[in-house]
Amino acid sequence: MNKNLLYRSIPKVDVLLENDTVTELIGRYSRDTVMEAIHTETDRLRKFIAEASNEEEAKRQIALLVPHIEQTVTAMHTPNMRMAVNGTGTILHTNLGRAPISEEHMRQVMALVSGYSNLEYNLEAGRRGERYSHFEKLLCKLTGAEAAMAVNNNASSVLLILSSLAKGGEVVVSRGELIEIGGKFRIPDVMEQSGAKLVEVGTTNKTHYDDYENAVTEDTKALLKVHTSNYRIVGFTDSVTIGELIPLAKERDIPVVEDLGSGVLIDLAKYGLTHEPTVQESIAKGADVVCFSGDKLLGGPQAGIIIGRKKYIDMMKKNQLTRALRIDKFTAATLELVLQEYLSEEKAVKNIPVLKMITEPLEDVEKRAKALARMLKSGKLPAKIEVKPCESQIGGGSLPLERIRSMAVTIRPEKISVAELEERMRRLPVPVIPRTANDTVILDARTMKKSDIKLVADQLKESEVLEKR
Numbered sequence: 034m035n036k037n038l039l040y041r042s043i044p045k046v047d048v049l050l051e052n053d054t055v056t057e058l059i060g061r062y063s064r065d066t067v068m069e070a071i072h073t074e075t076d077r078l079r080k081f082i083a084e085a086s087n088e089e090e091a092k093r094q095i096a097l098l099v100p101h102i103e104q105t106v107t108a109m110h111t112p113n114m115r116m117a118v119n120g121t122g123t124i125l126h127t128n129l130g131r132a133p134i135s136e137e138h139m140r141q142v143m144a145l146v147s148g149y150s151n152l153e154y155n156l157e158a159g160r161r162g163e164r165y166s167h168f169e170k171l172l173c174k175l176t177g178a179e180a181a182m183a184v185n186n187n188a189s190s191v192l193l194i195l196s197s198l199a200k201g202g203e204v205v206v207s208r209g210e211l212i213e214i215g216g217k218f219r220i221p222d223v224m225e226q227s228g229a230k231l232v233e234v235g236t237t238n239k240t241h242y243d244d245y246e247n248a249v250t251e252d253t254k255a256l257l258k259v260h261t262s263n264y265r266i267v268g269f270t271d272s273v274t275i276g277e278l279i280p281l282a283k284e285r286d287i288p289v290v291e292d293l294g295s296g297v298l299i300d301l302a303k304y305g306l307t308h309e310p311t312v313q314e315s316i317a318k319g320a321d322v323v324c325f326s327g328d329k330l331l332g333g334p335q336a337g338i339i340i341g342r343k344k345y346i347d348m349m350k351k352n353q354l355t356r357a358l359r360i361d362k363f364t365a366a367t368l369e370l371v372l373q374e375y376l377s378e379e380k381a382v383k384n385i386p387v388l389k390m391i392t393e394p395l396e397d398v399e400k401r402a403k404a405l406a407r408m409l410k411s412g413k414l415p416a417k418i419e420v421k422p423c424e425s426q427i428g429g430g431s432l433p434l435e436r437i438r439s440m441a442v443t444i445r446p447e448k449i450s451v452a453e454l455e456e457r458m459r460r461l462p463v464p465v466i467p468r469t470a471n472d473t474v475i476l477d478a479r480t481m482k483k484s485d486i487k488l489v490a491d492q493l494k495e496s497e498v499l500e501k502r
């Protein structure tokens with residue numbers, strides 16, 4: 034084959050710039066990015082020809098130059114972060130963004146963040162205010178605490194609390210509570226960063242009151258309890274409750290701090306789940322400082338919420354670290370709206386997506402699963418499609434043993450493997466993330482909204498995802 038001839042048949046830049054599609058792309062995007070794409074794609078084409086052994090294929094690639102330029106420019110202007118369908122059944126899926134925020138709340142936040150707001154401006158006094166002011170009173174009302182603030186996430190809460198209360202001193206914590214909170218972040222490592230020295234007491238499965246009492250010295254600045262929300266030690270176990278630690282802490286005039294992990298404000302037992310200690314209970318038992326995540330069971334934005342005695346919260350507000358860990362206006366606005374829902378438990382369960390998903394009756398989940406199966410079956414796809422019972426889980430390191438009865442659509446492809454189908458679903462324009470097991474792809478309807486159902490069905494029917502390629 035005559036490679037020189039092939040190279041010469043690649044359209045020159047000035048010719049490409051007169052092509053209708055290319056001029057249209059320049060109008061829609063920018064001349065700079067179109068030029069960049071032209072160079073990227075013609076370089077790629079030259080390399081292809083250099084290595085080609087099949088002339089027909091080389092000619093085909095040359096003919097595809099303009100469509101390839103279009104794809105490249107479009108990709109440059111398309112956000113990489115996009116919506117996805119969560120078919121995994123894991124409600125708090127950290128990799129998929131943890132707690133979804135309701136559309137209604139987002140509409141209200143949009144008005145606040147697309148213009149100016151009183152984020153840190155006290156409208157009554159006409160001077161600088163506090164960004165926590167929008168939700169501090171509300172948090173106190175809901176939890177019974179004296180004061181409250183919020184930082185970037187709950188790992189930040191632990192860092193700030195220990196840095197403010199125990200820097201240069203010791204903090205006593207049970208060995209059974211030295212957990213990894215995900216992504217390789219461990220409580221002991223976070224504590225070390227704070228400048229507080231960790232004093233570990235007890236053993237993995239048992240810690241007694243005496244262990245704490247013997248560990249307290251002149252240098253002890255706080256007693257820390259960590260709610261082991263992401264795992265359970267079962268069997269021969271013993272731990273000391275907050276209530277038991279309070280007298281010891283009072284006697285030494287040091288605070289008891291509790292990291293609750295997931296911040297639950299409602300009693301989940303009412304909805305058929307295992308009772309998870311609530312934030313209110315922790316305060317009522319006498320914890321001086323309590324922290325929890327904004328985007329776990331609370332169902333709000335990513336945040337670390339810190340509540341407790343005013344004298345301690347004031348110390349944290351004055352800590353220089355607070356400036357580095359502060360929440361932004363998106364979070365402050367969303368947090369206030371989500372917390373307001375908790376003024377009525379009925380509203381919270383209805384309007385906060387995480388709580389709604391957890392408490393949704395099985396019949397309603399089943400309706401969506403059946404609708405999806407019906408839509409898929411009408412497409413006569415080469416797959417066995419069924420509606421089957423399954424179990425959803427909370428995820429996000431919350432209630433690890435809890436399983437919620439749910440309904441799923443199972444897809445057993447006839448022409449391709451399950452692994453192949455799973456990968457193709459991930460690559461759809463709106464990616465669909467399923468669970469797989471026993472030669473089937475499983476789509477749990479509990480974590481899929483009504484609008485997701487049609488989206489999944491349309492994409493699976495239109496894109497020949499189930500066909501051999």
Ligand SMILES: *Cc1c(COP(=O)(O)O)cnc(C)c1O
Nearest residue numbers: 186187188214262293294326430
């Ligand atoms: C999840 C968790 C954290 C970390 O919270 P983030 O908001 O993810 O930073 C800290 N402590 C406990 C006990 C947790 O469960």
